[in-house]
Structures are given as structure tokens and as C-alpha cells.
Amino acid sequence: MKKTFIFLLLFSASLTVMAGTPKGIIKVTPRIAPPLSLMNMDGEQFTLSTNKQRWHFVHFWASWCGPCRREMPTIQRLINDMAKDNIGFVIVNTAESDDTIFGFLGGVAPDIDTLLDKDGLTTELWKPRGLPSTYLVDPQGQIQYVVIGGQDWHKSKYQHFLRQLSKDKN
């Protein structure tokens, strides 16, 4: 009886997540996320770790891409709004100089702390479909969702979806 109850609970929880997948977020066959170890703008090293017991929002961008310009302020707002949620935000600039990045972020999203993929090789490993590109990586380090194109991340449907994920540590 107890097992049936747990099964039903898990089943309904997964249905809730599936039913609530907002536009642009696509469930993919899980695959191990490629390595990601880069420095941020302050020269601090960040390594995407799989033992943090939380999901990660991994986002690749470049200043020259039009959708990135529109999307970045919404990501900043998402990060602010979800500061207390158990989800990590990993923002990666692809192959641009410090000056370009400072200039761009200063204008559209000054609070964002981006990692610097200076030679673009980490981005290549992740094989995005294009820029911008976002991956949702589970606590075991597997890519579970790919986000196609730029999204309005500040909208409640996206925040609700990510909040649901952040509660799932399995």
C-alpha cells in the first residue's frame, strides 16, 4: 500500500513537471554533461560539479547574437528572483574579450557574473544548436533539458518550472 502511494506520488510529480514544460524547453534523452571548468571575470575558477545536489542552468551566449541581447536582462532577473532556490546558474560567454563582455553586460545585465570561455573550446564540447543556448543539468550531472533559442526567463511559467526542478534532487 505504501509502495503504491509512493509510486503514485512520484508519477503525479513527474506528470506535473512534464505538463508544465514551457515553450522552448525540450526534454532530451539524458546524457552526461561535458566538462566545464572556467574562470569568471574576477579570475576565480568555477567547475561544474555533479555532487552539489542541485540542478544547474547552464547558458552560453555572445554579445554579437541578437537574441542574447534581448534575453540577458531576463536571465539577470531570473537569477535575482531565484536567489533562494536550490539551482545553480552557470553563464558562459563564448570566445569574446574582457572589454567586449564588460561593455555588453554593463549595458544590459550588470549583475551577471559570467564565465569566460576565452578560446570557445568549452562551448564546442557542449555542442549548442546555436547561440544563445541553455541546458538544464540534473544533480547527477546529466543534461535533461535543452532550451531552444532565447526565452523570457522572467515570466512565471519558466520560474515555476525551474522551481519545480530545483526541488527534485534525484
Add this chain to the structure above:
Amino acid sequence: MHYQFAYQTSRIIILLLISLQVMAAPQRRVVENPNIKMVVIPRTAEQMAAFYEGREFPSKATDATRDACFFTIGIHNKTKNILWLNTANWSITTKTGSIPLLSREHWAQRWKKLNLQQRFQSTFRWTLLPNMLDFQVDEHEGGNITLPRTKLPFTLTAHFATHRDKSGEPINISFKDLRCAEEIQ
């Protein structure tokens, strides 16, 4: 009075220059049907060189881009299934024959010869249209295609397979009488 005449004349000259610019501006071409929207925008050598120069590319690299004819392509999958892009199935034909697209390998070799820094090579690659992509429902993606500069008009024919197993009705889109965009001298 003299001032007013000069003002009117300069206004006419400015309007004339603007209209010349508009006339010479590369034409954006669009094909749209219930299954796909495809946009083709010719880019002038100056536009492309300025774009890459703005990304701090060295002049040896921006000069190299001037040898090629660039078109920015936008594709929107409006089918209810997967739309398969494979530029190997695209053709560019003139009245005298076909022109191959310049491949990513072509550019990689070119950059290697110029000893171009990895970060610029990476940026350049990301500005190109992917060779292959499984467009999801309602997905928009884009990027540049490149070909050797030609003064001849040509037809670009793009072939797309459809459905997850590529068994669906294929989609063929043609853009006739395309030309490499030229600068006003």
C-alpha cells in the same frame, strides 16, 4: 535667400543619396508557406568585414572574408514534426554551372594559414549556419552561408527532409536570381 537655396539643394542631395543607398541595399528575400519560413539576406563585403572588425578580428581575417559572398539565412520550422537541415542537400546554380558552398573546413584551413587566434575562429564558426540540424517544432535558427564571389545571378535551392525518421514529404525551397551584394563605389 541664398541660404534657403543651399538648404533645399542639400536636402535634395541627401534624399538622392538615401534613395541610392536604398536602391543598392541588398534585398531581403523571404519564402513562407505553412511548413517553413526561410529568409535570405545578402551581405556586402563591407558589412561582413565591419561585423568581424567589431568583434576585434585582425585585418588579415577581415580581409579574407572579403573574398567570399555572404548570405545570412534564417529558418523557422513551422511543421508539426522534425525538419532536417543538411546543407549538403543544397545547391547553388548559375546558367554556366554550379557553385559549391564554402565549407567550414575551407575556413578552418584559411584561418590555420593565417594563424588566426582560436577565439576568432570560434566566433566565426558560430556565425555560420550549422551544416546539419534537426529543427524542433517551432524552432528558429540562422547563420551565414558563404560561397566564392561571383557576379553571376544564381538560384539557391534548399532541400529539407521532414519527420523524425525523415520519411515525411520533403520540402524544397528555391530563391531565384540571387546575387552577391555589391558595395556602391
